[in-house]
Amino acid sequence: MSVLKSPDDTWLRRAAGMVAPRARNESAAMNLVFLGPPGCGKGTQAMKVAEKHGLPQISAGDILREAVQNGLEDGLKAKPFMDAGRLVPDETVVKIVTDRLRRKDCANGFILDGFPRTVPQAESLGWTLAGMKRKIDVVFDFDVPEEELIKRIAGRKVCKKCRVVYNVASAPPSEPGVCDKCGGGLFKREDDNEEAARERFRVYKAQSDELGLYYHHSGRYCKLDGAARVDEIFGKIEEIIGEA
Numbered sequence: 001m002s003v004l005k006s007p008d009d010t011w012l013r014r015a016a017g018m019v020a021p022r023a024r025n026e027s028a029a030m031n032l033v034f035l036g037p038p039g040c041g042k043g044t045q046a047m048k049v050a051e052k053h054g055l056p057q058i059s060a061g062d063i064l065r066e067a068v069q070n071g072l073e074d075g076l077k078a079k080p081f082m083d084a085g086r087l088v089p090d091e092t093v094v095k096i097v098t099d100r101l102r103r104k105d106c107a108n109g110f111i112l113d114g115f116p117r118t119v120p121q122a123e124s125l126g127w128t129l130a131g132m133k134r135k136i137d138v139v140f141d142f143d144v145p146e147e148e149l150i151k152r153i154a155g156r157k158v159c160k161k162c163r164v165v166y167n168v169a170s171a172p173p174s175e176p177g178v179c180d181k182c183g184g185g186l187f188k189r190e191d192d193n194e195e196a197a198r199e200r201f202r203v204y205k206a207q208s209d210e211l212g213l214y215y216h217h218s219g220r221y222c223k224l225d226g227a228a229r230v231d232e233i234f235g236k237i238e239e240i241i242g243e244a
């Protein structure tokens with residue numbers, strides 16, 4: 001993931017080295033949730049953590065878009081909401097995500113990227129996991145000011161093949177329009193424009209405080225400064241995972 005390399009990753013390696021020997025049970029599942037508004041950088045961090053620990057990164061947005069593309073029943077239910085930049089009803093999202101968590105590749109854990117977004121979704125997720133004799137280990141909540149988010153989203157490009165997210169301003173690919181990691185073509189998502197982004201943020205904000213409070217009371221909740229450097233945030237996440 002060369003796009004994310006920073007000249008100052010010595011500190012990051014040291015931080016990772018400090019964490020690794022601290023006997024975390026490698027066979028125990030590690031179930032993580034990454035929360036934050038669209039454009040906060042949680043997808044980038046989720047991908048780094050997923051790669052390092054061999055966990056599937058599960059983005060509700062990606063699964064929903066796939067379901068729409070494949071014309072699945074749940075996808076067709078979700079489409080009008082997604083087109084309008086609004087939240088897809090809980091029942092539909094929860095079903096799509098929890099079906100995904102039952103797959104084999106989630107046996108050692110998973111990273112839920114951008115899900116849950118509401119307290120009812122979080123409750124459904126909790127019940128489903130309890131039924132699987134599992135729980136959420138850490139919830140990371142990314143905090144970024146609105147204007148910074150809008151700026152980021154306007155420059156966002158996503159790889160068609162591997163879903164790595166680039167930013168023409170802050171994290172561009174070495175060759176314009178081409179993914180550094182897999183050579184796939186980059187595209188701008190239809191809903192990555194300022195108007196849609198502001199609407200998404202408004203909808204997100206209305207739910208997130210309540211959700212943050214819910215997780216604060218019911219598990220290991222960690223607020224992160226999403227405006228910090230990518231490697232700095234990653235180091236912090238690794239440190240917390242190592243203690244979990």
Ligand SMILES: [Zn+2]
Pocket residue numbers: 159160161162163164179180181182183184
């Ligand atoms: Zn790619």
